[in-house]
Amino acid sequence: MTTTVPLLSSVEVARFVANGFHRINAVVPDDLNEESIGVFDAGIPVVYHGRPVPEVYEEGSFVRRLLDVPAVAGALHSLIGPDPIVDHQALHVREPREGAAQALHADAIIDTRPDAFDVQLMYYPHEVTGTMGGTLSVPGSHLRRTNESDTGRYQNLRGQSRLTCPAGTVVLLHHGIWHGGRRNDSGTRRYMFKIRFNPTVPQVRLWDTADLDDPRIAQELGRFFPWCEHATGRLEIYNRIKLWRAMTGDASFDIDLWATRVANRPGRAA
Amino acid sequence: MKQQVLVLYLNNSALDSEVLAWAFYDGTGKTEPTTGDSDQPPYDSGTEALRDGWRLFQASQLIPPYPGHEYDTSYMKHEFFFEKLE
Numbered sequence A: 001m002t003t004t005v006p007l008l009s010s011v012e013v014a015r016f017v018a019n020g021f022h023r024i025n026a027v028v029p030d031d032l033n034e035e036s037i038g039v040f041d042a043g044i045p046v047v048y049h050g051r052p053v054p055e056v057y058e059e060g061s062f063v064r065r066l067l068d069v070p071a072v073a074g075a076l077h078s079l080i081g082p083d084p085i086v087d088h089q090a091l092h093v094r095e096p097r098e099g100a101a102q103a104l105h106a107d108a109i110i111d112t113r114p115d116a117f118d119v120q121l122m123y124y125p126h127e128v129t130g131t132m133g134g135t136l137s138v139p140g141s142h143l144r145r146t147n148e149s150d151t152g153r154y155q156n157l158r159g160q161s162r163l164t165c166p167a168g169t170v171v172l173l174h175h176g177i178w179h180g181g182r183r184n185d186s187g188t189r190r191y192m193f194k195i196r197f198n199p200t201v202p203q204v205r206l207w208d209t210a211d212l213d214d215p216r217i218a219q220e221l222g223r224f225f226p227w228c229e230h231a232t233g234r235l236e237i238y239n240r241i242k243l244w245r246a247m248t249g250d251a252s253f254d255i256d257l258w259a260t261r262v263a264n265r266p267g268r269a270a
Numbered sequence B: 001m002k003q004q005v006l007v008l009y010l011n012n013s014a015l016d017s018e019v020l021a022w023a024f025y026d027g028t029g030k031t032e033p034t035t036g037d038s039d040q041p042p043y044d045s046g047t048e049a050l051r052d053g054w055r056l057f058q059a060s061q062l063i064p065p066y067p068g069h070e071y072d073t074s075y076m077k078h079e080f081f082f083e084k085l086e
Helices: A008-019 A032-039 A061-069 A071-082 A217-221 A232-248 B046-051
Strands: A021-024 A047-052 A085-094 A120-124 A169-172 A190-198 B005-010 B019-026 B057-058 B079-085
Touching: A008 A021, A008 A071, A008 A120, A008 A217, A008 A232, A021 A071, A032 A061, A032 A190, A061 A071, A071 A120, A071 A169, A217 A232, B005 B046, B046 B057, B046 B079
Parallel strands: none
Antiparallel strands: A021 A169, A047 A085, A085 A190, A120 A169, A120 A190, B005 B019, B005 B079, B057 B079
């Protein structure tokens, strides 16, 4: 992976920190989308790799060409950094008229890292309409400390995203986001190919930082989400401030004094 | 008699606060609710559910944060279970 690809801006990365995802509509070319179904139908096993991209996917292979799409490569570099580890891959298929949705969950296990995160790439090779069971996700849920499907009791939340998208859409997710495959009420198979990446470098200023002083960064990080309790929403902002401090190396960053106020202990040691 | 269970997650600990999230489990078998099947909550508040005949049978307690974890966020905080019998 090179750094000559189009990187995300600071505002876009701040939006990722708040939302827990970065979505790129119809970014993958039609010829790759058409090729993908054959690749998927031939079988893609769930494999836990733990090795760098070039060791897992051969140069010129379908997945390498997917990861080399410039906007995908640039967004991945901006969030996870250069030379990430392929954690695992999985093909998710929602069969026509399946009986039930997946329980709302976060992948893997509870993950308390305050200054690092994995990124999950989700690729949708064909159009996903409203009845095809597009992935449910809950924007802004990724910093909540919950374990896998213990959130399964929650069926619907205000402001949830029930994905519909054009062919070739890629979504990059923070590992902690609550999500699940929805029930496919259509007569069409729905595919989604996922790769989880682990960082190999500190995730600090990996994007295009030319706009690091843009006031829209605070607006993005200070969002309230419709599903989030008002009081807990304030804690969410506090936690995003901490993550933004870690990702920028700027320990003084704050929004409306949320972090400064509760650390102010005049005359006391830290 | 068969039980229908409605779970509402409210904006704060007051029963008349806004519904933020919801789940429905139908013991009558007449409906098959599932994850991500609706963007619109069945009621705007807990009290609106009461007015429609739902009986409250459990509410989440107010538990102080664990020391050292005051800023952690986790599960939805204000969970209310209601039932109807048919």
